[in-house]
Amino acid sequence: MNITGIKDPITAANTFASGGIPTTVLISGGKPSSLIIEHVWVEAYLPYGNYRGKIKGEGGYQWIPLDPSFKWYRYHSPAVNLTEAMGFNATEFISIIMNQSVVNESGYYITSVNQSFIRGYMENLTNSTYDYLVMHNLTILTLNELLGYREIIPEKLGVLPNSPPYRVVEKKAEFSEVPDELRHKIKFEVYQKDFYGVSSSPDFSVTISMPELAGKRITLSYVPATQDDAAIIEEYGGITNVPAYLVEMKPVLRVEGEAIAIGNPVTLGETQQFVMEFIAPGGGVDRVENDVTVGA
Numbered sequence: 001m002n003i004t005g006i007k008d009p010i011t012a013a014n015t016f017a018s019g020g021i022p023t024t025v026l027i028s029g030g031k032p033s034s035l036i037i038e039h040v041w042v043e044a045y046l047p048y049g050n051y052r053g054k055i056k057g058e059g060g061y062q063w064i065p066l067d068p069s070f071k072w073y074r075y076h077s078p079a080v081n082l083t084e085a086m087g088f089n090a091t092e093f094i095s096i097i098m099n100q101s102v103v104n105e106s107g108y109y110i111t112s113v114n115q116s117f118i119r120g121y122m123e124n125l126t127n128s129t130y131d132y133l134v135m136h137n138l139t140i141l142t143l144n145e146l147l148g149y150r151e152i153i154p155e156k157l158g159v160l161p162n163s164p165p166y167r168v169v170e171k172k173a174e175f176s177e178v179p180d181e182l183r184h185k186i187k188f189e190v191y192q193k194d195f196y197g198v199s200s201s202p203d204f205s206v207t208i209s210m211p212e213l214a215g216k217r218i219t220l221s222y223v224p225a226t227q228d229d230a231a232i233i234e235e236y237g238g239i240t241n242v243p244a245y246l247v248e249m250k251p252v253l254r255v256e257g258e259a260i261a262i263g264n265p266v267t268l269g270e271t272q273q274f275v276m277e278f279i280a281p282g283g284g285v286d287r288v289e290n291d292v293t294v295g296a
């Protein structure tokens with residue numbers, strides 16, 4: 001279990017599974033002993049025949065598996081178990097937060113969180129932890145020394161291996177690029193909402209793969225539906241001054257400032273619902289809904 005730093009196979013399997021990695025626990029002697037996990041690596045077409053990749057060659061090209069993500073680690077224990085020393089009970093802390101919040105029926109997210117409680121609790125915990133470190137002369141330690149850390153055990157290979165650094169039980173699939181059904185995606189939708197509820201069809205719906213959005217700024221804003229609407233807003237001295245019933249706006253979804261979806265005209269000040277669905281390979285969906293005020 002060197003990869004995770006977790007000694008118990010069942011806990012390690014749950015860790016992989018919670019990250020969406022299919023995992024099988026192997027039993028030996030009636031006890032969990034090891035894991036089989038699904039993993040992806042790449043292969044490069046390299047001149048390998050004469051020098052096994054050590055120096056550039058011209059012949060003997062082969063597909064060579066490469067997986068720099070797989071590493072062995074050396075673990076360093078923490079100087080002190082702060083969780084135990086401070087008597088911190090994470091389960092109890094989370095339970096208090098959940099009891100004071102509104103939990104979505106799906107259980108995937110909560111709202112109306114008591115931020116004052118969390119802020120006060122964490123301030124008290126921070127102060128008491130600092131007092132403990134001072135009392136035991138532990139403030140001279142680095143963060144790594146205090147909390148423990150792991151470091152990569154470097155491997156310096158003379159030649160390029162022609163097999164992965166682990167035992168491959170089965171190859172389930174090979175492809176030149178990741179299939180669409182195996183990509184993580186986000187779906188963005190905007191619905192009209194009124195006294196009777198949310199409309200059955202969205203103003204717009206757009207689905208984008210997660211890598212395309214990584215590290216990018218995503219915004220939902222509203223623009224005047226027509227030039228006439230823009231002129232009326234300007235005539236009244238800005239959107240905060242114009243009577244709401246006089247103008248219509250359109251919702252615009254942007255990625256890095258570029259519009260990728262535009263909705264239908266809607267009266268200023270009305271309510272719409274902005275929905276994000278986080279879609280995992282295999283069909284798992286986490287849905288987040290937020291009400292937004294048109295033009296706000």
